[in-house]
Amino acid sequence: MEFTIERGKLYMLQTRGGKRTAEAAVEIAVDMVRERLITKREAVLRVEPGQVDQLLHRRIDPKAKVHVLATGLAASPGAAYGKAVFDADRAEAMAKKGEKVILVRIETNPDDVHGMIAAEGVLTSRGGRTSHAAVVARGMGKPCVAGAESVQVDLVKRQFTAGGKKIKEGEPFTIDGSTGNVIEGQVAMLDAEISGELEELLRWADSFRRLEVWANGDYPHDAVRAREFGAQGIGLCRTEHMFMQQERLPIVQKMILAADEKERRLELAKLLPMQRDDFRGILAAMRGLPVIIRLIDPPLHEFLPSLEELLVEVTRAQTLGKPEKSYRAKVELLAAVQNLHEQNPMLGLRGCRLGLLFPEIIEMQARAIIEAAVGLKKERVDVRPEIMVPLVGTLEELRRTREVIDRVAQEVFKETKTKVAYLVGTMIEVPRAALTAGQIAQSADFFSFGTNDLTQMTFGVSRDDAEGKFLLRYVEDKVLPRNPFETLDRDGVGRLMRFAVEEGREVRPSLSVGICGEHGGDTDSIALCEELGLDYVSCSPFRVPAARLAAAHARLARVERDR
Numbered sequence: 001m002e003f004t005i006e007r008g009k010l011y012m013l014q015t016r017g018g019k020r021t022a023e024a025a026v027e028i029a030v031d032m033v034r035e036r037l038i039t040k041r042e043a044v045l046r047v048e049p050g051q052v053d054q055l056l057h058r059r060i061d062p063k064a065k066v067h068v069l070a071t072g073l074a075a076s077p078g079a080a081y082g083k084a085v086f087d088a089d090r091a092e093a094m095a096k097k098g099e100k101v102i103l104v105r106i107e108t109n110p111d112d113v114h115g116m117i118a119a120e121g122v123l124t125s126r127g128g129r130t131s132h133a134a135v136v137a138r139g140m141g142k143p144c145v146a147g148a149e150s151v152q153v154d155l156v157k158r159q160f161t162a163g164g165k166k167i168k169e170g171e172p173f174t175i176d177g178s179t180g181n182v183i184e185g186q187v188a189m190l191d192a193e194i195s196g197e198l199e200e201l202l203r204w205a206d207s208f209r210r211l212e213v214w215a216n217g218d219y220p221h222d223a224v225r226a227r228e229f230g231a232q233g234i235g236l237c238r239t240e241h242m243f244m245q246q247e248r249l250p251i252v253q254k255m256i257l258a259a260d261e262k263e264r265r266l267e268l269a270k271l272l273p274m275q276r277d278d279f280r281g282i283l284a285a286m287r288g289l290p291v292i293i294r295l296i297d298p299p300l301h302e303f304l305p306s307l308e309e310l311l312v313e314v315t316r317a318q319t320l321g322k323p324e325k326s327y328r329a330k331v332e333l334l335a336a337v338q339n340l341h342e343q344n345p346m347l348g349l350r351g352c353r354l355g356l357l358f359p360e361i362i363e364m365q366a367r368a369i370i371e372a373a374v375g376l377k378k379e380r381v382d383v384r385p386e387i388m389v390p391l392v393g394t395l396e397e398l399r400r401t402r403e404v405i406d407r408v409a410q411e412v413f414k415e416t417k418t419k420v421a422y423l424v425g426t427m428i429e430v431p432r433a434a435l436t437a438g439q440i441a442q443s444a445d446f447f448s449f450g451t452n453d454l455t456q457m458t459f460g461v462s463r464d465d466a467e468g469k470f471l472l473r474y475v476e477d478k479v480l481p482r483n484p485f486e487t488l489d490r491d492g493v494g495r496l497m498r499f500a501v502e503e504g505r506e507v508r509p510s511l512s513v514g515i516c517g518e519h520g521g522d523t524d525s526i527a528l529c530e531e532l533g534l535d536y537v538s539c540s541p542f543r544v545p546a547a548r549l550a551a552a553h554a555r556l557a558r559v560e561r562d563r
Contacts, residue, residue, distance in 0.1 A: 022051035023195070030197040033204075040204040045556060047201060049523045049546040053077055055198060056542050057141070060176055061188040069163035069173070072123070072148025073467055074180040075134035077542075080121030080143040081174045081186045084167050086158045088115025095119065102175060104160055106153050107464070108133040110244040110302050116140065121175050123182060125151045125160075128467030130452040130485050130518050136241075138518070139216060141225075141542040143177030147467050151182060194545075202230065202545055205552035211529060212536035213547045214290075216516060218242065220281030223291075226541040230548055233290040234282065235448065235538020236388075236516035239365060240296050242278050243271075243303060256300045257336050261360060268364040275368035276375075283376055283383045290384040292448060292516070292538075294427065295365050295401075297390040299350040301340045310334045346456070351391025352401050359404050366408040373420040374412060386423040388448060393430040395439040402443055427516070428500055429453035437500035441507040448538075449497055451517030451525075455484050458493050485518075488525040494532070501532050514538055523550040530554035 002013040020028070029043040038046075057078030060066065082100035085091040088111065091103045095118035103119040105112060107126040116122055116136055121143035124133045128147055137144035152161040158169040162182055167173050174183040214235035215226035219242075223234060243252045248271065255267035283291055301307075314334050317327045342348035355362040366387065373383045387405055392398045402424050413419045425446030428434055431454065437447070456463045461471070463485050474480045488494055504511050514536040519525035521539030526547060529537050531554075539547050 022054040025051050026055070026195065026201055027197050030200055041208065041556065043201065044205050044208060044549065044552050047549065049550040049553065052198065052202075052549050053543065053546040054178070055192060055194065056545060057143070057178070057192050059178060059190050059192075060174070060183075061190050064188040066174075066181070066187050067163075067184040068181045069165055069167075069184050070148050070150045070182040072125075072145040072151065072180045072182065073127075073129055073134075073472075074176075074178055075127075075129050075131070075146035076122075076137040076142060076144035077178040078121070078141070078143035078192075079174065079176045079178070079187075079189055080119075081172065081189070082120040083170050083172050084160065085115075085119070086153070086155055086169055088112040088118075090169075091115035092118040102173065104153060105133070106155070107131065108136070109306075110240065110298070111249075111305075113241060113244045114246055116142070121145075121177065123148065123151065123160075123175050125149055125153045127464050128471070128485055129483070130463045132464075135452075135518060137177070138521075138540040138542070139218065139222065141540070143175055145175045145177055145180050145182055148180070148182060198545070202548050205549045206230070209548065209551035209555045211526065211534065211551040211554065213544055213551060214292075214514065214516075214536050214538035215541045215544050216520075216538055217282065217541060219278070220285050222541055223282045223285035226544060227285065227289075229541055229544040231289075231541065231544050233292070233384075233536065233538075234286055235292055235514055235520070235536060237279075237282060237291060237293045238297065239275065239278075239294060240298055240302075242275060243296075248274055249303065252303050256303060256340075257333075261358075264358070265360050268360055272364050272368055275365060276372045279369050279372035279385075280376060283372055283385060284381055286384075287376075288382045288384075290386055292386040292388050292425075292446075293365075293369055294388040294390055295352075295355060295362060297351050299340070299342065299345040299348055300354065301337060301342070301345060304337050304340065305333065307334075307337050307341055310337055346453075346462075352389050352397045353391065355389075355401055355404070356397065362401060362404045363408050366405045367412060370409045370412040370420065370422065371416075373422065374416045374418045377420050378416075378418060383420060385420070386425060386446060388446075389424070389426045390450070391430060391453075392426040392428075392440060393432045395436070395443060398426050398440055399443045423512075425512075428497075429457070431457055431496060434496040434500040438503040438507045441504040441511055444504075444508070444511070446512040446514070447500065447504055448513075449500075449515040449517060449534075451488060451493065451497075451515055451519045452485070454496065454517070455489065455493050455519075458489070458496065459484060482524075487522050488519045488528050490528060494528055497528075498532055501534070521547050523553070526550040527554040527557065530558055 001015045029046045032038045033043045060079045082102040085101040102121045104123045124146045134146045212232045214233040215231035216236040258264035373385045376383045389401045423445035425444045427450040429450030516538040520537040521543030
């Protein structure tokens with residue numbers, strides 16, 4: 001505040017909002033309630049959800065001097081320091097020796113998950129905020145800078161070039177997933193901590209919000225963390241991530257490459273107990289709360305080696321003139337990968353389409369879910385499984401898939417002489433599903449909007465390529481008001497969602513509706529979900545506290561407008 005006193009009279013000249021840290025914003029708001037200067041409602045509104053998000057991740061000390069080499073997309077918040085590593089196996093090996101590493105890739109795929117688990121953070125030169133690297137890193141609570149196109153990654157020489165400097169494998173650097181900066185060397189950081197004041201503020205927020213906040217989680221430890229952060233359910237468990245664990249991947253690959261159904265069922269029988277144990281762990285951790293488990297979604301080629309890498313390996317072997325046993329095996333594998341190759345796999349054989357062509361996959365997953373639930377019920381654990389069918393575009397796709405699920409469930413009930421309640425619903429991610437929601441609701445107990453794919457298909461752009469190539473320029477030049485993969489597009493995607501909610505509930509009034517795309521943790525997107533009357537939003541565990549506050553803001557704003 002600027003003031004002057006003239007002849008004994010006080011004059012206020014001007015005021016500006018005082019700069020303060022996220023910790024200070026929370027502490028001041030809570031202290032002012034304790035001193036009866038403001039109400040709890042005012043305190044909740046004085047703290048921004050983004051400030052809460054900052055408090056849950058390690059961050060660079062504002063006083064530190066940094067040399068920025070490049071800037072990409074701020075794909076997952078937090079800061080990390082470590083040695084550059086260019087493949088997942090080496091990242092895992094170095095981490096086991098106690099070394100801090102950052103996984104550097106052109107882009108990641110499910111093959112890289114074990115390396116991402118081992119790494120402190122992830123850097124990719126391609127991809128956007130909803131790319132594989134970004135989504136998986138956010139779920140793990142690890143920093144990620146994606147789509148840093150000025151970073152030239154050389155996987156052969158095991159180095160990357162940025163800002164005129166080469167960083168070779170084993171050399172240290174820092175990433176800031178909150179700003180998108182790639183920084184030379186090591187810089188001072190501040191550790192995250194959840195204070196008593198933040199917990200109290202979030203309890204006040206919970207008393208004002210209507211929307212429930214669930215979490216996306218793929219493993220039992222994700223469910224445990226989600227509950228610690230106040231999640232009220234699991235809105236998305238991606239079963240395919242369980243397939244990528246090192247001891248399971250060879251079995252999955254044999255299942256995919258099976259010559260016939262009989263051979264495929266033999267491999268699926270090996271996966272069944274593994275999946276059952278996974279689901280048992282998640283359901284047990286979330287006892288008393290709903291858990292939505294999505295059936296396998298990605299195309300099968302994602303579980304196999306890269307077509308390009310196999311071509312290089314086979315060509316190199318031919319050039320060297322060593323057609324040995326391993327060479328023949330690689331030739332056979334290359335033929336299988338080529339057979340599964342699609343020009344546009346995101347719009348190809350995946351999701352419910354895969355399950356309808358190979359129903360034995362659905363049978364295995366449904367049996368694993370129901371057997372896990374029945375086993376826990378016998379131990380008097382309150383379980384609430386919900387099975388989600390992905391990529392549905394027609395009622396018949398959902399109806400036929402549900403027939404398989406229901407048949408398997410009845411078989412398990414008969415075998416175990418125990419029944420459990422379960423729901424079957426679908427992910428609304430194909431525009432046609434939104435436009436025919438009234439039909440699809442005839443066979444769905446719930447809808448969950450997969451807004452990453454729904455946005456991609458509505459705009460007709462690739463979510464992995466668009467942000468790095470032109471989308472951010474679109475936002476800068478005001479072609480688009482916001483990045484639609486970061487904040488829900490109200491006029492297009494939002495309109496489809498509104499239509500689906502209204503038409504779906506008209507047919508099935510008890511229809512539960514939520515959102516499990518990455519928009520579930522975005523403040524403005526949560527406000528739209530409140531307006532549309534959704535029941536819950538689901539986001540990565542580390543975004544749950546901020547989403548709880550954002551849901552309270554959305555509700556209070558709506559109440560104020562309705563007055």
